[in-house]
Amino acid sequence: MVNDSNLGWLLLTNDDGIEALGIRLLVEMLNKRGHKVVVFAPSTNHSATGMRINLMTPLTWRFRDNLRDEWNITNQDNLHLIELDGSPCDTMIVSLDKGLEHILPGIVPRMVVSGVNLGPNMSQDSYHSGTMGAAREAGLYGMPAIASSLTSFEEEGMERAVEATVDVIEQALNVLPMNPENLRRPSVDISAPHVSRWPNIESSPAWQNDPEEALRNAFRHGELMLNLNTPPTWNGEYQITRLGMRWYRDAISFGSTTNDEKTATFTIGAASIDHTPVDKSDCDAVMENKSSISCLPTWPQTHPLALDDRLLTWSLESCEGKYPVWLQ
Amino acid sequence: MVNDSNLGWLLLTNDDGIEALGIRLLVEMLNKRGHKVVVFAPSTNHSATGMRINLMTPLTWRFRDNLRDEWNITNQDNLHLIELDGSPCDTMIVSLDKGLEHILPGIVPRMVVSGVNLGPNMSQDSYHSGTMGAAREAGLYGMPAIASSLTSFEEEGMERAVEATVDVIEQALNVLPMNPENLRRPSVDISAPHVSRWPNIESSPAWQNDPEEALRNAFRHGELMLNLNTPPTWNGEYQITRLGMRWYRDAISFGSTTNDEKTATFTIGAASIDHTPVDKSDCDAVMENKSSISCLPTWPQTHPLALDDRLLTWSLESCEGKYPVWLQ
Numbered sequence: 001m002v003n004d005s006n007l008g009w010l011l012l013t014n015d016d017g018i019e020a021l022g023i024r025l026l027v028e029m030l031n032k033r034g035h036k037v038v039v040f041a042p043s044t045n046h047s048a049t050g051m052r053i054n055l056m057t058p059l060t061w062r063f064r065d066n067l068r069d070e071w072n073i074t075n076q077d078n079l080h081l082i083e084l085d086g087s088p089c090d091t092m093i094v095s096l097d098k099g100l101e102h103i104l105p106g107i108v109p110r111m112v113v114s115g116v117n118l119g120p121n122m123s124q125d126s127y128h129s130g131t132m133g134a135a136r137e138a139g140l141y142g143m144p145a146i147a148s149s150l151t152s153f154e155e156e157g158m159e160r161a162v163e164a165t166v167d168v169i170e171q172a173l174n175v176l177p178m179n180p181e182n183l184r185r186p187s188v189d190i191s192a193p194h195v196s197r198w199p200n201i202e203s204s205p206a207w208q209n210d211p212e213e214a215l216r217n218a219f220r221h222g223e224l225m226l227n228l229n230t231p232p233t234w235n236g237e238y239q240i241t242r243l244g245m246r247w248y249r250d251a252i253s254f255g256s257t258t259n260d261e262k263t264a265t266f267t268i269g270a271a272s273i274d275h276t277p278v279d280k281s282d283c284d285a286v287m288e289n290k291s292s293i294s295c296l297p298t299w300p301q302t303h304p305l306a307l308d309d310r311l312l313t314w315s316l317e318s319c320e321g322k323y324p325v326w327l328q
Numbered sequence: 329m330v331n332d333s334n335l336g337w338l339l340l341t342n343d344d345g346i347e348a349l350g351i352r353l354l355v356e357m358l359n360k361r362g363h364k365v366v367v368f369a370p371s372t373n374h375s376a377t378g379m380r381i382n383l384m385t386p387l388t389w390r391f392r393d394n395l396r397d398e399w400n401i402t403n404q405d406n407l408h409l410i411e412l413d414g415s416p417c418d419t420m421i422v423s424l425d426k427g428l429e430h431i432l433p434g435i436v437p438r439m440v441v442s443g444v445n446l447g448p449n450m451s452q453d454s455y456h457s458g459t460m461g462a463a464r465e466a467g468l469y470g471m472p473a474i475a476s477s478l479t480s481f482e483e484e485g486m487e488r489a490v491e492a493t494v495d496v497i498e499q500a501l502n503v504l505p506m507n508p509e510n511l512r513r514p515s516v517d518i519s520a521p522h523v524s525r526w527p528n529i530e531s532s533p534a535w536q537n538d539p540e541e542a543l544r545n546a547f548r549h550g551e552l553m554l555n556l557n558t559p560p561t562w563n564g565e566y567q568i569t570r571l572g573m574r575w576y577r578d579a580i581s582f583g584s585t586t587n588d589e590k591t592a593t594f595t596i597g598a599a600s601i602d603h604t605p606v607d608k609s610d611c612d613a614v615m616e617n618k619s620s621i622s623c624l625p626t627w628p629q630t631h632p633l634a635l636d637d638r639l640l641t642w643s644l645e646s647c648e649g650k651y652p653v654w655l656q
Contacts, residue, residue, distance in 0.1 A: 047383065048380065048381045048382070048383050049378075049380045050377075050378035050379035050380045050381070050417075050461065051378035051379065051455045051456050052376065052377045052378045052380045052456070053376045053378070053456050053596060054376070054596060055375065055376050055596055055597055056595060056596070056597045057595065057596075058583060058593035058594070058595050059593055059594050059595065059596070060592070060593050061592060061593070061594065084594075089378075089456070090596065093579055093580065093596055094580055094594045094596065097578070097579045097580045098578075098580060099580055099582075099594055102582055123631065124468055124627070124628075124631070126628050126631075127379045127461075127464065127468075127628070128379050128380070128381050128417070133378065133455075136455065140452055140455075185575065188573065188575075188604060196637070198570075198637055198640070198641065199570065199608075199640070199641040199644050199645060200641075201637060201638055201641060242526075242527065242630040242631075243628060243630045243631040243632075244632075245516065245631070245632055245633075247513065247516075250425070250426075251421055251425045252421065252422055252425045252426060252427055254427075254430055255386060264388070264389060265386035265387055265388050265389070266386070266387050266389065266412075266422045266427055267384060267385065267386050267387065268381060268382060268383055268384070268385075268387070268418065268421055268422065269383055269384045276516060276632075278632055280527075294630070296628070296629070296630060297628075297629050297630075299452070300452075300454050300455070300571060300624070300625075300628075301624070301625050301629055301634075301635070301637070301640060302570040302571045302622070302624065302625075302640060302644075303451065303452070303454075303570075303571040303573070304571075304572075304573055304604075304606055305573075306629075307629070308637065309524070309526055309529060309629070309636070309637045310529055312526070312527070312629065312630060313526065313527040313528075313529060316527050316630075317527060
């Protein structure tokens, strides 16, 4: 149990769907430790859906508080469960753009957590992952966000990934205000020290006087997200990482149907994955049985709210403890 | 008609589906000008699907050569049409990971073009756009790629956007070899001059001696893509741009169903879009009736194949003619 009697609300989503084991175990452990949680997750599995959104389509939601009885929940008042017939990004847009206020007036989330996903989200998975897509979407809406994944497609070891995730969540809450400062981006300050001045590359960047505070502000304002990957064989250590390199080879298999010779099917699913070693990369860290914590920019390069390459270098290379140094 | 008798094959996709007006007009104009084109596009509309992919699901494809008769096609031998029951990214993974070789042996595409999309793809649309997602996926597979959009949701003006697109396609072909050098990334060279050395920020970057050649190689190898946005009121000018800032406000509307008081619906679709002016941005260029050409990195920041912030600055600021200077 954490000590703080007023922890604020965490907003949880995922891409495996509200009934998946990863989010269930995460909710159970957070609840046991006294956290208040709102789940606003897809009703069904949306793996590999990236940042897909549904536009101009009515999306149905339902309370799923019945899961409080099925799951191992100690403090029932500290948990609300809602499912949406939509994608992971839809759950963030709907909940953060006033849907949560509409359904549960007075509950304002302090941070977003997406996961724990069944399967790795490393390297270029960054683009295809629904788990990471939801966390990034929350960042676009000005929210601090963490994505978290178990690097196996088997459920064994999920408890360990949940432990690693809860540990980082509690560490992150230490640097966050009770009310999110930048939800729905009420004002946009492109002169904030943590934001890149690109295309200008200043010789003395504005973040230079206090890079730790710049990174904390980037996280608080949704410009920087955390991406965790924990192997089922987690040894209890963390490593601060960058994106690594993995290659899906021979991703396509061919099939054919007999009734029409011009119709056939393809199935995507890599025959093999090649790993190219990269120093301090997510892929390499999990191969050493560590939990990987990548600090990733939310916005794409050349966008005014993107982060300076050099600030990201500082973030990667200033790893003194188990967490990113700016979270300590 | 272009002069070169051997232009190689262009691979086209989109997110509006194979029967959409934008891809039809693009195919018709390319065909009229002597280009050889393979369309490998989604069978139905997949707007806003981002980089969604379908894993471990059989995806059916069909020849759609019947469209050659419905459309205004002069050189029927120069056109193949295939539809896939999948997302825009699926069309790229399936076609580039040997599906095209399987269906049409001997046809190897020289470049990928995605579009022309009905609707703008600027600023953070970059993440949600299926049009841009397909071009980025082609880049991940080592292919030079262009995404192109009409900035209106009405079809009027599509001919102008197609003209702007064909012009840039023909300019880009000038710097491309007949056979793609890096299709499926047979070898990975992270010491190539165009690739960032991040987290090292060298005082004399490797691209410095010849930034134009570095940018051309980034495009040839799939590390840099072009993103076009053309307004229906296009004045015939181009501007080299960066991502700008636009904000979707009050994206959610609420509805309710009468048969169950705890079920209701949300619909995503912005009530208003706020524009924040940014110098040389895509959003600003199209407001001035120019066609916007953004040179965007394919890989995410902190990935070993990402591009140096400073090379992107050089690219933005070295705009001497109508096209990016490295395309001239």
